[in-house]
Structures are given as structure tokens and as C-alpha cells.
Amino acid sequence: MDAKQFSKKSPGRVVRVTTTWGGDHAFIPDPLPPNWEFPAALWPLLSDVKQQIGILEGLGRNLPNPGILLRPISDREAIRSSRLEGTFASPKELVLFELQPRESKSEDDPANHQREVFNYRKALDHGTNSELPISLRLMRELHQILLTGVRGRDRAPGEFRRIQVGIGGGRFIPPPAEQVTPCLGLLESYIHTESTSFDPLVECFLAHYQFETIHPFIDGNGRVGRLLLAIMMQQNCKLSMPWLYLSEFFEQHRDEYMSCLFNISVKGSWTEWIEYCLRGTLWQTQETIRRCENLRAIREEYLKRITSGGGSARLVQIVEDIFISPFIRVVDLPERLGVSYPTAGTDLQRLVDAGILEELPNERPKLYYAPEVFRISYDTLDGD
Ligand SMILES: Nc1ncnc2c1ncn2[C@@H]1O[C@H](COP(=O)(O)OP(=O)(O)OP(=O)(O)O)[C@@H](O)[C@H]1O
Numbered sequence: 001m002d003a004k005q006f007s008k009k010s011p012g013r014v015v016r017v018t019t020t021w022g023g024d025h026a027f028i029p030d031p032l033p034p035n036w037e038f039p040a041a042l043w044p045l046l047s048d049v050k051q052q053i054g055i056l057e058g059l060g061r062n063l064p065n066p067g068i069l070l071r072p073i074s075d076r077e078a079i080r081s082s083r084l085e086g087t088f089a090s091p092k093e094l095v096l097f098e099l100q101p102r103e104s105k106s107e108d109d110p111a112n113h114q115r116e117v118f119n120y121r122k123a124l125d126h127g128t129n130s131e132l133p134i135s136l137r138l139m140r141e142l143h144q145i146l147l148t149g150v151r152g153r154d155r156a157p158g159e160f161r162r163i164q165v166g167i168g169g170g171r172f173i174p175p176p177a178e179q180v181t182p183c184l185g186l187l188e189s190y191i192h193t194e195s196t197s198f199d200p201l202v203e204c205f206l207a208h209y210q211f212e213t214i215h216p217f218i219d220g221n222g223r224v225g226r227l228l229l230a231i232m233m234q235q236n237c238k239l240s241m242p243w244l245y246l247s248e249f250f251e252q253h254r255d256e257y258m259s260c261l262f263n264i265s266v267k268g269s270w271t272e273w274i275e276y277c278l279r280g281t282l283w284q285t286q287e288t289i290r291r292c293e294n295l296r297a298i299r300e301e302y303l304k305r306i307t308s309g310g311g312s313a314r315l316v317q318i319v320e321d322i323f324i325s326p327f328i329r330v331v332d333l334p335e336r337l338g339v340s341y342p343t344a345g346t347d348l349q350r351l352v353d354a355g356i357l358e359e360l361p362n363e364r365p366k367l368y369y370a371p372e373v374f375r376i377s378y379d380t381l382d383g384d
Helices: 040-061 067-084 091-099 110-129 136-147 177-192 200-214 221-236 247-252 254-267 270-308 313-324 330-337 341-353 371-378
Strands: 012-019 022-029 327-329 367-369
Touching (some): 022 177, 022 200, 040 270, 067 247, 067 371, 091 110, 091 371, 200 254, 200 270, 247 270, 270 371, 313 330, 313 341, 341 367
16 A cells, blocks of 8 residues: 555554565554534535435335335345445346245356345344444444355454455555454444534444444455445434435445545545535435335235225235235245135236236246336346
């Protein structure tokens, strides 16, 4: 790492380190909060963001079943956050993997990527439902879930690193390993200190920078950091459910994401980073509001279609379920709904006739999906 890039405004210190690749320099961030003031010019943006978050929370709370929104947005977060690190699974692959998880047969089996994205979703569920406050233990648990059964399993799942690592081919070198636990301890205390200096949402972005800069694991730092960001945003914005994620925006503006993080360390560019995150939150919140309204409208339309055709309570239940998972197999229904296999088949055929489901050709066991629900839930995620 080029120590000369660090100016006097850098919020930390550069130290010499000996690494497996020779002598180098590493950066140790100062504890939060930074010596920086939230600029007045960003107040209007922050206020717009807060207003949109309020609208989203209101819409979400009034959903008859919050799962219809939670499922697609947490899937989208898992897909985008993993994609940022070069792990690719399409929405269809992810949903099908969840219906029928499978072991990978080789290093380049797509099941490796699918499991990684699936694990991200599991870690997200774990983190957002956990009784634990944000703590070093929760960080390790998220890391453990993320790397269970995937290619990174030899990379110390659930353990903080004991070796020096670098980011971006050595462009940035995070603190020496022995500094990881003390730096994280200070970050944890900061997260739990009621602050009067910054808005609680802004604090989430400060903490995300700090976590990434400490880079506590050998692998998976980007993803664990974004999981923590989602958990913090839910807590700090007092959301009833985890409606708010940023990975989609980060992925679309990847270079800016990386350069903002780097520029804080070398020259204390906090304003640039906070503005970037606020823009991202505004965009992402508006996207989710749009998706929520579309899903709600189509659900109402389907329920009307079924009830006007004399549909049973069971058909209504199946329709509710396709909003949670838009792929559905006949074999799963007898147990779930307490009916025979032929009755389940007839039910799904009625939904095909109503224009709600389509059968996917050449699939055994028989597989149906709801194309419109799928499109609204996962649009703009190419790969399908
Ligand atoms: N200059 C930087 N300073 C701090 N954090 C950075 C910097 N550049 C990138 N990052 C963060 O590091 C993450 C990538 O880290 P790295 O390439 O080491 O991958 P990793 O630890 O294997 O994590 P994952 O497997 O989730 O990518 C990015 O997603 C970003 O969050």
C-alpha cells in the first residue's frame, strides 16, 4: 500500500507491517465518531430519505402479509450483495435451490454459487430475527452461516483473521491482525452508544465504513459488512421489518462504492460517502415502494379473480403462498394443505386456467410458477 497517499485529514494512522508478501504498510482507523460535521447542504437529502422510509414502513405495516414484500427484497439483497463479490445466482436458481437444496459435485458446479447466495439469505434472516444486539459474537455467527458448506469453508468460518490481508490487490491494507479485536470492540461500543452527533441512519453508514476498513475476516468481509448494515438500518430507523437494503445500489455503482471507502481512509472524505449512501437509500426505498405497490395490486387482482370464479379457501391459500415463493410443486401441496395428490393437481390447474400460474415444461416433479409475480419481484435482475 502506498503510504504517501494518506493526507493529514486521514482518520487513522499508517503503520509498517511484515506480511507473507514482504514489508508493507497497513492502516488503523481511529475510533468513531469522526471529527466531521454533517454538512447543512445534505439536510434536504436526509429529510427526503426519512420521508420515503416513513412511507415504506407505513406501506409494509399495512400489508396483509408482509412476506409478500420481504421475500423478494431479501432475495434481491442476497443476489446483489453476493454479485458484488463475483458470486452469481439468478433469482430462479435461488428460489429453486431453496425448494430443493443440493450438494455441489465439483469446484465449478453452479450449486456452489447458489448455496452461497442461499446462505446470505439465511444469515440475513438470522441477523434480523436475532435477539443478540450487534456484537462481535453476532458478526462471527453471520460469517459462520455465510461460509457453511461453500468454497470459503477452509477460510476460517466464524473466526476473526489471524493473518494480514489486503483489499483490491494490495491497494488498501487493513489493520494488522492483532488490531482486529480491539478495533472491533471500539466499533461495538460506538454502535451501542446513544449518539447526539449524527442522525441514526448516518451512523449506520459510518459503522459500515469502519467495519470494512477493519476487515476482520479472511474472506466474506464485504458480505458480512452489508448484512450488518441491513440489521443496523432496521434497528436505527426503528423499522418493524427489514425493508431496507443497499446492495442493489452498491452493485450498480460499484466503483463509486469502493472509491468512497478508500477516500475516507486516505483523505477523510466523509461527506462524499454519506451523500453516496443517502442517494442510495433514497433510490432503493423508492424502488421498494414501487415494488410493494405493484405486488399488493396484483395480489388483490388475483384474489378477486379467484373468488369471483367460486374459488375455495384452499386456492386463496395457494395464491398467498406464491407471493412468498413464486415456484410451486404439486408434490409439496398434499402435506401442506391436507389434500390428495390429484386434488392438488386440480387446484394448480385451476390457477393455470385463471391465468395466474404456468407450468414449466420438462420438469419432474411437476413445477409451476407465477410469471407476473416473479417479474414484479425480481425484475431488473438479469440472468433469467
Ligand atoms: N478501500 C477500502 N476500504 C475499506 N473497505 C473496502 C475498500 N475497498 C473495498 N472495501 C470493502 O471490501 C469488500 C471486498 O473485500 P475483499 O475483496 O477483501 O473481499 P472479501 O473479504 O473476500 O469479502 P467478500 O467475499 O464478501 O467479498 C467490498 O465489498 C467493500 O465492502
